[in-house]
Each structure stands twice: as C-alpha cells, then as structure tokens.
Amino acid sequence: MKKSKLVWLLSLMLVLSMFLAACGGEEADKEPATPSDKDDDTAGEEPAVEEEQILNLIAGSEIPTMDSSLVTDSVGFDLLNNVAEGLYRLNQENVAVPAMAEAEPTISEDGLVYTFKIRDAKWSNGDAVTAGDFEFAWKRAMNPDTASEYGPYMMAGVLKNATEISEGSVDFNELGVKALDEKTLEVTLEKPVPYFLSLMAFGTYLPLNEKFVTEQGDAYATNSDALISNGPFTLTEWDGTGSSWSLVKNDQYWDAENVKLTQINYDVVKETATAVNLYKTGEVDRTGLSGEFAAQYANDPELLKEKDSVVFYFKFNQERNGKPSPLANKNIREAISKSYNKEDLVNVVLNNGSVAANYLVPAEFTFDENANDFRDINGDLGGYNPEEAKAAWEKGLAELGVTELSLELLGGDSDLSKKMDEYFKSQMEGTLEGLTLNLKQVPFAVRLDLDTAQDYDIQSAGWGPDFQDPYTFMNLFVTDGGNNMMSYSNPKYDELITAAAGELATDPEARWNAMAEAEKILIAEDYGISPNYQRGTMQLVKPYVKGVVSHQFGGDYSYKWAFIEGKE
Numbered sequence: 001m002k003k004s005k006l007v008w009l010l011s012l013m014l015v016l017s018m019f020l021a022a023c024g025g026e027e028a029d030k031e032p033a034t035p036s037d038k039d040d041d042t043a044g045e046e047p048a049v050e051e052e053q054i055l056n057l058i059a060g061s062e063i064p065t066m067d068s069s070l071v072t073d074s075v076g077f078d079l080l081n082n083v084a085e086g087l088y089r090l091n092q093e094n095v096a097v098p099a100m101a102e103a104e105p106t107i108s109e110d111g112l113v114y115t116f117k118i119r120d121a122k123w124s125n126g127d128a129v130t131a132g133d134f135e136f137a138w139k140r141a142m143n144p145d146t147a148s149e150y151g152p153y154m155m156a157g158v159l160k161n162a163t164e165i166s167e168g169s170v171d172f173n174e175l176g177v178k179a180l181d182e183k184t185l186e187v188t189l190e191k192p193v194p195y196f197l198s199l200m201a202f203g204t205y206l207p208l209n210e211k212f213v214t215e216q217g218d219a220y221a222t223n224s225d226a227l228i229s230n231g232p233f234t235l236t237e238w239d240g241t242g243s244s245w246s247l248v249k250n251d252q253y254w255d256a257e258n259v260k261l262t263q264i265n266y267d268v269v270k271e272t273a274t275a276v277n278l279y280k281t282g283e284v285d286r287t288g289l290s291g292e293f294a295a296q297y298a299n300d301p302e303l304l305k306e307k308d309s310v311v312f313y314f315k316f317n318q319e320r321n322g323k324p325s326p327l328a329n330k331n332i333r334e335a336i337s338k339s340y341n342k343e344d345l346v347n348v349v350l351n352n353g354s355v356a357a358n359y360l361v362p363a364e365f366t367f368d369e370n371a372n373d374f375r376d377i378n379g380d381l382g383g384y385n386p387e388e389a390k391a392a393w394e395k396g397l398a399e400l401g402v403t404e405l406s407l408e409l410l411g412g413d414s415d416l417s418k419k420m421d422e423y424f425k426s427q428m429e430g431t432l433e434g435l436t437l438n439l440k441q442v443p444f445a446v447r448l449d450l451d452t453a454q455d456y457d458i459q460s461a462g463w464g465p466d467f468q469d470p471y472t473f474m475n476l477f478v479t480d481g482g483n484n485m486m487s488y489s490n491p492k493y494d495e496l497i498t499a500a501a502g503e504l505a506t507d508p509e510a511r512w513n514a515m516a517e518a519e520k521i522l523i524a525e526d527y528g529i530s531p532n533y534q535r536g537t538m539q540l541v542k543p544y545v546k547g548v549v550s551h552q553f554g555g556d557y558s559y560k561w562a563f564i565e566g567k568e
Contacts, residue, residue, distance in 0.1 A: 051565065051567055053261045053263070053563060054564070055285055055564065056264075056265045056283060057264060057265065057284060057285065058268075058269045058275050058278070058286070058287055059075060059266045059267065059269075060268070060270065060414060061268060061270075061414075061445075062241065062242070062268055063076060063079065064444065066079065066080065066083075066227055066235065066238075068084065068137065068221075069140050069141040069146050070146070070147075070148055070221075071203055071204075072448065073444065073448065074556060075444075077555050078556045078557060079235065079555075080206060080231075081555020081556075081558060082233050082555070082557075082559050083229040083231045083250075084203075084230055084231040085100055085231040085232075085253075086099060086100060086201055086202070086203075086205050086206045086207065087099060087101040087116055087134070087201075087205070088201040089201050089558075090549075090551050090553075090554060090558065091549075092549050092558075092561060094549075094551055094552060096198045096200065096201045098119075099201075100118055100121060100129060100207065101116045101117065101200075102119035105117075105187075110192075111192040112160075112188060112189045114186070114187045114188075114189070114196070115180075115184065115185070115186050115187075116184070116185045116186075117184060118130060118131050118134075118182075119254060121230060122230070122254070123209050123212070123228045123229065124229045124234050124252050125209075125228045126252065129207060129230050131179035131182060131185035132210065133208055134177065134205075134207045135178060135179045135185070137205075137206060137208035138159070138175060138205065139172050140208065141155065142162060142165050142166070142175050143172045144168070150203075151204060154202065154205070155175070157190060157191075157501050158189060158190060158199065159175055159176045159177060159187065159189060160176025160189060160190050161174045161176055176189065191502065192505055193505070194505065195467045195468065198467045198468060198553075201554055202467065202554050203554065209228060212228050223240040224245065229250050230250075230252075230253070231250065232249070232250060232256070232259045232559065232560040233249060233259075233559070234248050234249075235247060243267065244266060245266050246263055246264060247264040247559070249261060249263070258560065258561065259560055260547075261559055261562050270414040270415055271415045272288075272293060272415050272416060273415075275287040276289070279540050285541070285544075285545050286540060286541040287539060287540055289303075289352060289538045289539060289540065290349075290351055290352040290416070290538065294350075294352050294538050297540060300540060301543075302540045302542065303538060303539070305352075305353050306537045306539075306550065307353055307355075307536045307537075308464070308536070308537065308550070308552060309365040309534075309552045309553065310362070310464040310534070311357050311359070311361075311462060311463060311531060311533070311535075312460070312531070312533055312535065313360070313461055313462065313463075313530055313531040313532055314337075314458050314459065314460060314461070314529060314530040314532065315451075315459040315483075315485075315486045315529055316333045316458060316488075316527070316530070317454055317457055317459065317485075317487065320455065321455070326400060326457075327407075327457060328487075329399055329400060330526065331399060332393070332397075332400070332405070333528070333530075334388075334389070334392040334527045335389045335390070335432055336389075336432070336458070337382070337527045338382070338384060338385040338386070338388050338392070339384075339386065339393075340427035341384045342356035342358070342383055342532055342533060343384070345423070345532065346533050349420070350533070352536055352537055352538040354534060354535050354536040355534050355536065356383065357533045357534045358381045358382050358523070358531055359378060359379075359380065359381055359531055360463075360473050360474070360522065360523060360531055361374055361375060361470045361473045362465075362473075362534045363375040363534060365468070365552065366470055368509070368512065374470050374512060374516070377512065377513065377516040378516050378520055381519070381520060381523045381524045382524050386431050389431050390431065390432065390433075393433075393434075397434065403434055404435070405434060405435055406435075406436040407435065407438070407457040407458060408437075408438045408439075408457040408458065409421060409424065409425070409438065409439055409440065409458045409459075410440050410451075410456040410460070411441050411447075411459075411460050412441060412442070413441045413442055417441060417460070418441055420460075421439045421460075422439070424437070425437045447459075451485050452485060454485050454486065454487070459486075460532075463476060464556075465552065465553035466553055470512065471497075472553070474497055474518055475497055475501070477528060477529070478493065478494045488522075488526070490526055490528070493522060496514045496517055496518040497514075497518055499514050500514045500515050500518075542567070543566065544565055545562070546562065546564070546565050547561040547563050548562045549561060549562075
C-alpha cells in the first residue's frame with residue numbers, strides 16, 4: 001500500500017488526507033481513521049432509536065479496481081472488506097474469526113491440510129456461496145493470464161505448488177485448493193504457516209462467483225453493475241472512473257440482521273481545506289487533519305487520535321528503462337537517506353501523532369510469546385545526518401563521474417502530497433549541492449502503473465501489513481519481491497527471509513532474529529529504502545458515528561457493526 005509521504009515547510013497548511021496504505025506497496029492517500037471498538041465503548045451496540053442509517057465519507061483517491069485478484073491499494077482493499085467476505089473476517093477485537101467458514105477448520109496432524117465447511121450464505125444475486133467459489137478465485141489469482149500481483153505474492157510459499165506456479169513450472173490448476181463438494185473446501189499448504197488463518201481474512205483470498213465472472217468477461221468489476229457481493233454491503237453508483245460511489249446494505253448477507261447502516265456515501269476529495277469545510281457544514285461525517293489544521297482543532301471535542309501500523313518510505317529505483325540508474329550507487333542512496341529531517345516532518349509538518357521511522361517493521365505491531373515488541377531488537381537504524389549525507393554525496397558523484405545530478409521524485413496529486421513533495425525538495429537540495437529534484441505528481445492509478453513499470457527514480461511509498469507478522473514487511477524486498485519494483489537485490493537478505501519462511505518457521509526466536517538482521521541490511525547497510533514515518537492520525541469524527549472498527553492489517557475499516565445514533 002503505497003502512500004505519499006512528502007511534507008512541506010512550517011508555514012504551509014497540511015492535512016492528513018486519506019493515505020492509501022494498502023497492502024500492495026502503492027503510494028496514495030488513505031481515508032483517516034475512525035472510532036473503533038478500541039476507542040469507543042459503543043462499538044457493536046445497536047442504535048437506541050430509529051434514525052436514518054446513512055454515513056457520509058471522504059475517499060482520498062478514485063477506485064483503481066474492485067477485482068479481488070487485481071487489487072493492490074488501500075481504497076480497493078478497504079471496500080472489498082465491506083462488500084465481500086472470505087473464509088475468515090477480522091472481528092471487533094481485530095481477531096480473525098470464521099466468516100464464510102461456518103466453524104474452525106479441521107487440520108491434519110502435520111499442519112499442512114486444512115478442511116473448511118462453508119456456511120449457508122448467498123451472493124447478492126441470490127446464488128449460493130460454494131467451496132468452488134474459493135477454488136475458482138484462488139486459482140484465477142495464480143493464473144498468469146490474470147496478471148495478479150497479489151496472487152503470487154500472497155500465495156507463493158503458503159499454498160502447495162504456488163511457488164512453482166509463480167515460476168511457470170507448474171500449471172495454476174495444480175494449486176493446493178480443492179472443492180470436495182459444494183460445502184467442503186480442502187486447502188493444502190506448502191509448509192506449516194503460523195499466520196495462515198489470518199490470511200484467510202485478506203482480500204486476495206476472497207471468493208468469486210465463477211458463473212458471474214465468466215459472463216462479465218473483461219468487464220468484470222470495472223463498474224458497480226459488473227460486480228456482485230457476499231459481504232455486508234454492495235457497491236453502487238460507481239462507473240469505474242468516477243469520484244463518487246455508495247455502499248448499500250446487502251439484504252442477502254448471511255448476517256444482515258447485525259448490519260445497521262443502510263448506505264455509505266463516498267466522495268473523492270483531495271484538498272484538505274475542502275474536506276474540512278465539508279465536515280464543518282455537516283456534509284461528511286469525518287475528515288483527517290495535520291499540520292496547521294491539526295493545531296487549529298487540537299482541542300476540538302470531536303477530535304480523535306489513533307496510531308496505526310503503516311510505515312512510509314522512499315523507494316530508490318536502481319534500474320530504469322533497462323539501464324542502471326544513479327540510485328544503483330549505494331553512496332547516492334545513503335546521501336539522500338540522510339539529507340532530510342524526519343523529526344520536523346512528523347512534529348512540525350504532519351503534527352498528527354505520526355512518529356519518525358528509521359525502521360521498516362512498525363512499533364507496537366507484533367509481539368513474541370513474552371510480549372516483547374519486534375521493534376526492540378533493532379531499535380533505531382539511523383536517520384537525518386547532513387554531514388554524513390554530504391560526504392556520501394561527494395563520494396557518489398565522484399564514482400559516477402559527475403558534479404551534479406538531476407533526479408525525479410514521484411508523488412501523488414493530493415493537496416498534502418504536493419506540499420510534502422515541496423518540503424523534501426527543499427530539504428534535499430539544501431543539503432546536497434548539485435542535486436536537482438524534479439517533482440512528478442500524478443493520480444494514484446498512474447502511480448501504480450509507473451511503479452509496476454519501474455518508471456521513476458525516487459518514489460514515496462508506504463506499506464500496511466497484510467497479516468500480523470514481521471514477514472509481511474520483510475518479504476517485500478527480496479529479489480523480485482512483491483514491492484520490489486526497484487531492482488534491489490542482496491543475496492544475504494534473500495537468504496535470511498527465505499529461512500524465516502522455511503526452516504525457521506517453528507523456531508520463533510531464530511526466525512525473528514533473522515528478519516531483524518535482514519532489516520538492518522536493507523536500511524542501514526544497503527540503504528535500499530529510506531523509511532520516513534509510522535503513521536498516526538488525527539481526525540474530526542461526528543459524535544453520532546458509532547461502532548466503526550479500524551484494523552491494523554487488511555482492509556482499513558469495517559462498517560458491519562457501525563450505526564448512527566444521536567444525530568440532530
């Protein structure tokens with residue numbers, strides 16, 4: 001899930017517009033956090049009186065796609081989390097619990113074969129949800145013709161034959177998933193996977209109705225008429241490109257009696273001042289704040305603060321247009337990494353509870369059996385140091401045989417993204433003599449394409465976890481890894497991460513130490529990426545909005561239990 005993390009000078013107005021941190025290594029803006037069961041004692045309660053159950057929200061970006069085999073961004077994953085449902089769903093306590101699975105699975109003694117029973121449930125068109133819907137969806141995600149990024153990324157090393165399928169040596173139909181009958185699904189793993197059941201709540205593992213998908217052909221999921229749902233809501237009024245859409249309660253959903261909202265309306269708003277005005281006039285029910293706006297509303301009774309597990313960083317592309325880029329030089333990468341002030345970024349510019357991050361795996365995200373934070377192993381891995389930046393810059397320029405360098409910074413087109421881009425330009429050019437940083441600010445969907453094509457120099461990106469384990473961050477940057485569209489490669493890094501996913505899977509301490517060593521190589525030795533901050537949010541939320549659950553991984557929010565109460 002990538003995200004713009006570019007900041008501006010003290011005098012500029014900034015807003016935490018909605019960062020897309022989706023699980024996909026994309027850069028964009030995502031909708032701010034909302035009250036959850038962790039912050040609101042009313043979460044999950046039913047409204048005391050009958051009121052209009054309509055929620056009005058802002059989205060930070062248009063929807064790139066609603067095809068669960070193709071989604072790689074936070075907007076898409078967040079919407080899928082509310083219109084679809086997998087074998088498992090994250091509940092109000094952020095625990096993965098059976099959803100389309102009617103109960104916990106039967107697991108073979110060797111931990112490799114899981115057998116799920118599918119509950120009686122329907123699609124929004126009235127068709128029954130079957131085990132075959134899961135087999136079809138998962139194999140479709142591994143079919144090379146689908147060109148899914150997340151299929152191979154999420155399934156290789158987990159499902160039997162997925163690795164070989166992704167390498168092209170085995171047909172996708174040999175994937176380790178099989179519908180034994182309409183209500184029985186058998187899943188065979190490549191090896192024991194401690195976090196497997198939490199994966200079952202992730203978007204790529206959602207079911208698909210084969211008949212409907214086949215009938216739609218290339219049009220499938222390109223607009224709301226070409227999409228059906230098996231979750232709490234259905235998507236409506238989306239033409240595939242527009243800046244507004246709605247979710248409507250799905251009366252066919254198996255647990256519809258616990259869904260109170262009848263409609264959720266979204267409008268894409270990229271300018272912070274506009275978003276705040278819409279909130280103050282009552283046209284939307286929440287909006288994010290940062291910078292000057294955060295200070296302005298610091299004491300507002302409707303202010304809500306949250307900290308999440310999304311980390312933002314710069315990606316340094318080492319090969320562009322088939323040729324090594326200047327960023328293939330380690331000294332150039334080190335110089336840029338140390339050339340800008342992250343503390344000013346979070347304390348003065350963002351001013352929203354975000355913290356400077358000199359790491360990839362976030363703090364307070366994952367813990368061992370003794371409640372020790374993974375972050376405690378490596379702690380801080382460096383940061384702003386202008387003198388070391390200048391020294392590395394001079395070495396790098398000499399090695400390249402030049403005295404000056406022009407680089408492109410790829411960012412978003414939102415108000416916040418543009419202002420943050422300007423801040424980084426000022427910081428970097430002010431520290432590194434001879435650097436010209438050219439800003440390229442484009443819509444999110446365009447950034448996705450440029451990232452996939454490796455057509456950039458430096459890119460603002462971010463990642464939100466797909467499951468609750470350090471591996472969800474650390475496997476991004478193995479050679480040809482899921483977010484490694486930048487030609488970073490280190491054999492030792494690959495070896496450590498491969499071990500963490502393989503022979504160390506049953507040795508938690510050794511596994512964590514291997515991933516911690518790999519993190520140090522990536523950030524403090526190779527400068528393969530430059531972490532910027534771990535996101536915190538400040539948002540204004542109407543007090544009548546109850547029961548929205550925010551998640552640390554997968555889809556950002558669940559509205560299944562949300563309701564409106566006390567709106568005048």
